[in-house]
Amino acid sequence: MINPERIKKDFPIFSNNPDLCYLDSAATTQKPRQVVDAIENYYYSCNSNVHRGIYKISEDATNRFESSRENISKFIGSRDPRQVVFTRNTTESLNLLAYTLGKSLHAGDEILLSTMEHHSNMIPWQFLREKGVIVKYADITPEGTLDLHDLTGKMTKKTKIVSLTHVSNVLGCINPVNEIAKIAHDNSSLFVVDGAQSVPHMPIDVERMNCDFLAFSGHKMLGPAGIGGLYGRFDLLDNLPPFMGGGEMILNVSLDGATWNETPLKFEAGTPNIEGAIGLSAAVDYLRKLGMDNVRNHEKELIGYTMKRASEVEDLIFYGPRNPEMHGGVFTFNIGDVPAFDLERDLSERSVSISSNGIHPHDTATIMDRDDIAIRSGHHCAMPLMTRLGVSATSRASFYVYNSKEDVDRFFAAINDVKVAFAK
C-alpha cells in the first residue's frame, strides 16, 4: 500500500511549499531526499572521473557508476547490465536508435509509429525520410487507445521498425506492448518501446515484454534530470554502429581511424553523467522499496477516482480509455470544446464568438495555479495527436506516489473555480 502522506515527508519540496498540489509528474517528478543524498554523498566522498583513473576514489566512482547501471538494468528486468546505455533522457535514447538503426535502412524501408507519439518518438525517425525511408502512423480508436487493427494493416514486409509509446503522455492509455512485440517480430520488424511514461509507473520486465529496445528518462522517475537510459537486447546493441564520437567510446585511435569500445560504452562518448546515474540508481532503490505493483495500483485508484468524478462534471471533456485497468495516471481534459483554429472556416463563420466554446487550457492552468495546483496545459509535445483529437490544446493532471485522493478533490474544487471565473 502506498501512503502518500508518509511519502510526502521524503520530498522536501512539499515542506517548502506546504500548499502545493503537484499534478505534473508526467512532465517531471519531484525528488526524494534519498536521491539528493546519494548525489551529495558521491560529490563529497569520491567525486572523480570514471573508467580511467588509477587512484582509489576514481575506482570508487567507477564502481558506483557501474553498479548503478546494474541496479537500473535489474529494475527493468534486464539480465545483463551491458544492455543498458546511459543517455541524457528518452529523447536522446530514441535519437541514438534512429541514428544507428537508420544507418542500415534504405529508400523504401518503412518505420511504423502511431499518431499518439510524443515528438521525441517522431522527429528522430522523420529525419530518416531524407534517405527515402517511409514513416507511417497507426491511428487511435474513438476511445483513445491504439488501433491495433490499423497498426497491423499498416505493417508490410518493408516495415523494419515499429516504435511505440508504452503509455501515452496525453491519452494515458497503456498499450498492449507484449502483444505488439509478437506482431512486430512475426513480421521480422524490430520493436522499440518509448517507456518514458511506463518505467516510472508500473512493473517493467523487458525480457517478458520481449521488446528489442526501451527508452526512459530518470527525471520522470524521481531521479535527476540529464540522465536516462536505453535498454537494448545485447546482440542488437553490439551490432549497432556508434552514435557520438569522442572519448570513452573508443578502444584505439590512430590518425586514420579508431576501434570502438565494448558495448555499452561505445555509445557513451565523453564523460558521462556520473552523479546522474548514481542519483537514478537511488531513485530505483526508492521505487523498488515501495514496490512497483503498489505504485501502479495507487495510480490506478487515483485515475479511477478521477474519471468517476469527472464524469459527473458538466462540460468536462476527457480523453483516453475509461477503464482504469488500461489507463495510467494521466488525466487529460478540456472544459468545453477547444477546437483548433481554421482560418477559412473561422473567417466565414463570423457569428461564432471566440469565447462561445470552451475555456482555454492556459486559462484553466492559470486559475488552478492561484489555488496552488500545478497542472500542464498546451500540446504536451504531441501536436499531431492534438490535431487528431481536433483540439488546439488540452490540460493535463498527472499523478505519482506522493499524490492522494485529497489532491484529486482539490483539483475538482479548482475545476469549479475555473468555471466560475469564466462563467458568462
Next chain:
Amino acid sequence: MTEEEIKAEIILDHYRNPRNYGKLENATSAITEYNPICGDTVHMQILFEGNAVRDAKFIGRGCSISQASASMITEMIKGKTVDEVMAMKKDDFLSVVGFNLGPAREKCALLSFNAVEKLVKGYKK
C-alpha cells in the same frame, strides 16, 4: 477592487465580447500569428489608407489573454497614424493588458502586438 482585479475584469470583458472581431472585407494587409506552445492564434487584418490605420479587425482562437489583447490592440490602433503605431512599445502594451502576466502568458499577450508590428512594418516598406 484592486487595480489588478480591474484589469482582469477588462480582459474578461474583451474576451467575452471581442471588439472588431470578424472579417475585414477590404483589408489591405493580413497576417496570422501562431504560438506553437499552446496553439493560440490571431489573424489580424488592417485597412491602411495613406499614412493611417483606417480599420482593423481580427479573428482568432486561444486563451483569454491572447484574444482579449487582440481585441484591445485593434481599438488602440484604429485611427492612429502608421508612425504612431510604430512608436508603440511592447512594455507599454503589456502594462495596458495587465501586470505580472509572467513570461508564459506575456507571449499570449504579445501575439497580436507582433502581428500588428509586422503588418505596419510591411506597409511602411
